[in-house]
Amino acid sequence: MAIYKSAIEKPVTTVLIFVAVIVIGVFSFLRLPIDQFPEMDPPYITVMTTYPGAAASEMETNVTKIMENALTSVDHLKHITSQSKDNISVVTLELEWGSNMDEAVNDVRSFVDMAANNLPDNCAKPVIFKLSTSSMPICQYSITADETYAGLDKILNDEVVPQLNHIDGIGNISLSGAPDRYVYVNIDQQKLDAYGITLEQVGQVVTANNLNLSSGTIKMPQEQYQMQVRSEYIESSEIENLMVTMTPQGQQVFIRDIATVKDTIKDLSLDEKTNGREAVRLIIAKQTGANTVQVCRDVRKELAQIQKQLPTDVKIEKIYDSSENIQNSINSLEESVLYALLFVVLVVLFFLGKWRATIIIGVTIPIALIVAFIYLGVADSSLNIISLCSLTIAIGMVVDDAIVVLENITRHVERGEDPHEAAIYATNEVWVSVIATTLVLVAVFVPLTMLSGFAGIMFHELGWIVTVVCCTSTLVAITLTPMLCSKLLKAKQVHVDEQGNLVDDEAGKRSLYERTVVRMLDKIDDVYARSLGWCLRHKTITLLILLALFGASLMPVFMGKIGTDFMQEQDNGRLSVTIKLQRGTRIEETLKTARKLEARFVALVPEIQLINTSAGSNDDATIAALFSSTMNNKIQMTIRLPKKWERDRDIWTIAEILRQEMAAYPEINEYQCAVSSGGPGGGNTVDLEIYGYDFDKTSQMAEQCRQLISQLPGARDVNISREDDRPDIKITVDKEKASRLGLSSATISTYLRNRVAGMACGYLKDDGSEYDIVVRLNEEDRNSISDVLNLSIPTAMGKTVKLSEVAEVGEYWAPPTIERKARQRIVTVKATPYNTTLGELAEAIQTQVVPQLDIPVGYSTHIGGNYETQQDTFKDMILLFALIVLLVYITMASQFESLRMPGIIMFAVPFAFSGVIMALWLTHRSLDMIGALGLVLLVGIVVKNGIVLVDYINLMRERGYELNEAIQMSGRSRLRPVLMTAFTTILGMVPMAVSSGEGAEMWQPLGIVVIGGLTVSTFLTLYIVPVLYGVMSRHGDRDKQEALRKKFIFMQLKVKDKEPKADTEKSKA
């Protein structure tokens, strides 16, 4: 028994099966995590090698090159880049997106092991890092305090961090800019000299008086006791009263005589300020696989709890919370899905005019969507932008199958059949063609699941979801829909009057719907049929007009009005500003600039809610410090603005205002004002890569590029990746003099470190925490080159000498970090487009900047960055497009059993493109990756309209109607279904295209592309397909009859006598 028949005969089973599906779907939906994008591992692996004492260029030749050569054969490798600095070499591998990272890490490890033998002897074992999502912060909070600032470190470490650690899925919690308590003993150099003591002696005194030591056991007659010397410092003031030495005159010298003891917070090296107040930044990461939204929500809750226990002046403020953006995006997309559902149901109601029929159709939508949730649950995915976009795309398409089935059943019922039987036999008539149209859609969406690279990650899920949803909708259309029709549709109301005549109860009664909408639709049908008739009589003119229209619509492309982008930047209300001052600028000076800028920014942009500024660097180098490069001359700001619907100016305008402000400061060398997009792939930049060995030459070229690019109207934030040379103070020890005094370079360097950085002399213990005690010189004794020369160094003979006697002090320029890519030295000039698109900016750089460069032999340039990724993705898309067109053609050709018909239908596709171009041009959008996806989808959606039309024309022709009559009749009869399916899809996309929610910038292009393409192609399909059909099959049918006549020639025989001769002739034929 056919599936639809069983469904109709067993309504209870059918309903319950779908109820079960809904229950499982709702269950999966409730358990689905929320995320921004489908799970993806950033495909970066870093190999870090340290080689103490090697300069950058030595690092490059002895370590980096060896590692690079070994690692180039890693599978799926896309780019290999490296950085060689003094002592450290970092090789970064970028693999293809979507590669198996575990496998890759193993691969890398074996290559590293192989190469390790060739590394210099003193080299440490290379360390392999995999960059994972868990190493990226998901939210940051700033904690500010006034009076309790000094104790903030303790509060945070003892109360806040441990409580946060309880949260499920929370990863690393780090604090940036937390004030460390330090006890400094600042010694006056002159006083030291006067008393003839050394700094080390003071240090030893401080250390020696701070100990707990067991001193044996005392046995008494009955008991025995452990004896301990407990003389650790309880308070820092005790240090002041220690005696260092006695003068020959017998005068005791205490520490307070030669130094000041300060129990304070650590000297400034990293400064964190939020809105100008002292702050600590709390950086929270999640564990791999944990759900960002859930973790952030828990952190928020926990922090609200903690806030209550903290002193009143401690404030916790959010700098950013990535879950908010995700949540808002998902919410606004969910809204789009619901609106799409509503619109689709309204369109169906409008065209069918019957609420029962609308319910039957409407039911298919939630069922199909819920199955998508089951798929997401099974595939371990999440509710993310891609999956929800897919649902929006699918909504308009899921009703189509049900509509076809319902329409045929309704037709049967209106003939007076019983709904039950009508449902069975009407479904039987159409179910094969319903499945066939679904196959066309599957042919479009399944190839999406085969995409590789970055686009693969984005569209893999989309392909599956739409396929699953469409197949489900077909299944529903041939089971649940006929079943519901058999139960819900009412047979025609008739009765038999006294004379035994059949009387139609509904005849003469015309509802409001019939009087208005149906009349209007009839009129539209008439107008269309008449215009189509005209077109059929004037085929050449029609085709010429259409071709002209097509040509005209391509104009914006040739005029360069349609730019290309990788992905639209989102207005998340967050800006990151990076400012570089002159190298070597003292941190305190950097801070002055930072404060000035903060004040100006707030004045210029009153919308600013929060500015978090960090400047300087944390000197205890951690792995995190490897990735962030805050230096004493760098300022990094995160600016939080209100949500975009709460302010008038958009984020790009604000960024431009800030840029103009920064450009006015002479002390600012470089600045960058980036709109933080939540998306992967980093910033939206065009990178001009300059390859070449010689530093001076490439630096010069880079500088030239920077100047040229800065002159381009659309280029902003033009930066050179190579750091400027850093001025260092170099101390050259005169070995002969030093050795005569019994000193070596090693001892001198230790002494210098003790005097300048400080000598670590144990800890002050308080409440379970240990605080460093540091003995060092007064700041004014060590803040100039002459002060350094004047430092006293103790000699082996117990005397002191000045540093100037054994060493020379000079300034020199430390060479920059050596960056390499593809095993060549490289400098990158980055530029961000403003008021223009990525593609246009890259084009401008390529045509206007590169030719002006004087590129010597052995040097080359290349455009990279997001532009390169975009180009790769577009290439993938074009390939995909070709594949889809071919598959769709094959599906249709087998459906019509004709090679010509699919060709006719495919003619509608180019017109979809003219629609897309017009839509992009009118909305001033550029074509990005998401928009390109829309183009690919259009092929499937557009072709569907053509199929409906051509199928019906074929039907009419087979039923023996004259060509033009058949075409006109079919056009008239199929106009409504075509408009209906087109409108359901178009209106389903409208919420997506006009949505202004957070993150809407990203998917708007998809909506715009599909709406534009479908609108234009639907209207043109209605003319071009019938006219082409007319042109292509004009002689076809007459020929067919002729062919038949020729085939069966027996009919032309003349029967002459009654012999059975004719029979033999006949059998021959």
Place this chain on the structure above:
Amino acid sequence: MIVFNQANTGRVEYMLDVLGIKGFTFFEQVQGRGTNGGEPRRGTHAWPEMNSCVITVVDDDKVPALLESVQKLDMRNREVGVRAFVWNIEATV
């Protein structure tokens, strides 16, 4: 022999029951086309509908009633279609 659109199956069976005709032979999925009007029923793309056919052997006195009923059924909805043909049974075992 009654040839009818599949969609009339229920009504034809009801008719036979009402008339007290017990025996019949039922052919499902038969094709056909009408001489005077009557859409072809070929189960093809152009003519997707199908007929069914019932052969029932009845007494001569029941024939007029049966034909009348078939005519009534045809009047009920002409587009769906039903036809009846009568011929003699020479012998049966």
